[in-house]
Amino acid sequence: MTLSTSSNFAKPDDAFRAIVEAHRGLSDAQSADLDAALVLILANHIGDIAVLREAITLAKRRVTDAAQQQQQQQQ
């Protein structure tokens, strides 16, 4: 199995909203705790180490790309 990046929710806005609302009223530290638990729960639900690794790669590219962009702007 490979990571699915096509849109899987009938109503994507509902999914995004659900995650946003879960963080409402939380401190940064509480939000980070929530994310950590959520990642572990969802990773287990996927239950496929290859898919998880693909997802990590995709997510991490956002982080490193953003860091590079920031560096270029500063130069």
Add this chain to the structure above:
Amino acid sequence: MAQANSQVQDGTANGAKTQFGYRRHVDQDHSATEIAEHPVVVVGAGPVGLSLAIDLAQRGQNVVLLDDADRIGEGSRAICFSKRSLEYWDRLGVGDRMVDKGVVWSVGRIFHGPSELYQFNLLPEQGRKRPAFINLQQFYAEAYLVDRVEQLPAISLRWRNKVTALEQRNDGVVVSIATPEGPYRLLAAYVIACDGARSSLRQMVGAEFAGQVFEDQFLIADVRMTAEFPTERWFWFDPPFHAGRSALLHKQPDDVWRIDLQLRPDADPAAEKRPENVRPRIARMLGHDKFEFEWISLYKFQCRRMDRFIHGRVIFAGDAAHQVSPFGARGANSGLEDAENLAWKLDRVLRKQSPERLLDSYHVERSAAADENIRESTRSTDFMAPNTPQEARLRKAVLALAKETEFGKRMVNGGRLSVPTVYDSPLSTPDRDSWRAGPRPGTSMYDAPIDGRYLTDAFIEQGKRFACLAFGNGNALEAPDSVGLIRIGGEGGFAERDHLASARYDAEPGTTYLLRPDGYVAARFRHPTRAALDAALSRAAGLN
């Protein structure tokens, strides 16, 4: 275990358990030009060196075993010995003594704060000769091994013989040795270095010992008390008596209990190990202060290994070759697996039954095992002592999820306990037939009850050589010369109990496993031909 950054005994410790005398050997009388020759010199009379020497002697080799000390039993070192190690010690004739003295256990419990998260049973199935683990102080294991050595005239055990230099030649190694009566030299075809984590032989061959040092310090205490705790392994994350850190409690023989307490990275070692500072903390843990200290020491754990285990004719085994943190009982047990892996290969090479390259498979198999042990014990140590705030956050989430989910429980890592590595080995013949279960080539043989004894006993009775394990009324199999034969079921075969052997080996009539002299599976066949068996045997012996 790992290297101590400081080690002290408090006043009540027993110190040396067994004292041995230096005795002059006739080899020392040789003149400077003449030098005694020996096939094998083993350096270091710890559990690994002693076991290796016994194994080689039982295979008919003469062994010189050197140790720079003259006593055993200092310090708190290995306590957990695995089923695999006990099966090996059975083959060496010391298994019963170890098990009779040891504390048998298979259940572990993991606590978080005041409450239990979950428990595990390492040996949920019956029908094996040996338990998952025994706890036994290393000095007992060494004393029983020394007793066995003394029954074997082929071993010359020499205390207070310190190796000071090695000179590699094409035909062997010249070993320079210092004794209380001055130096002497030996010529050895092979030198096996079992001289521990701080191996001086490793320095003599100029090898690196690279790896990771963990920041957190751990306090290890052996305390003597009579207590009602069950014989289980108890591990705590963030216990009420030691907030924010981890703790371990484990029973040993003689009413001695092993306690590991994780300390802060910045804890002052000198202050932390003073009995007056350790005592109140352990009293809080146990709920009373009716105990005495046997030993207190402080460690920083390390995970590292040599790049190559074989340097010319000097071969490294045990902690000298690889070092792990203690969570998982992977130190002594993996060293014993090294010894068992090496002994039969070295014996065959010395007899010229196999070419020297058979020894290369020792490095291939055991360095992969070292990598696995380092990976597992590093994961355990990182889980116990998270390196970053985010690692700590993820661990906190796992521990919280473990209270209500099965997947969370299984992610909690309080030390994954040692199991024998499955080798991806050039000696293995890959499966061609279809198998639903059973040990694949490269796996240590599974035990099962047969005819009032066990499969592991039957393997020993076959002389710990290559052996065929054949099931049922298949075609009458003729084992190649010098290969043992264990028949299960059928005419003249062992009867099995509850079909456990057949089930564990996914056996049908005719199923045949080829076992190596160390009990690992070399090949397996549904319907073996003599040609296929011969080819598998040649491959496992390093002949092609």
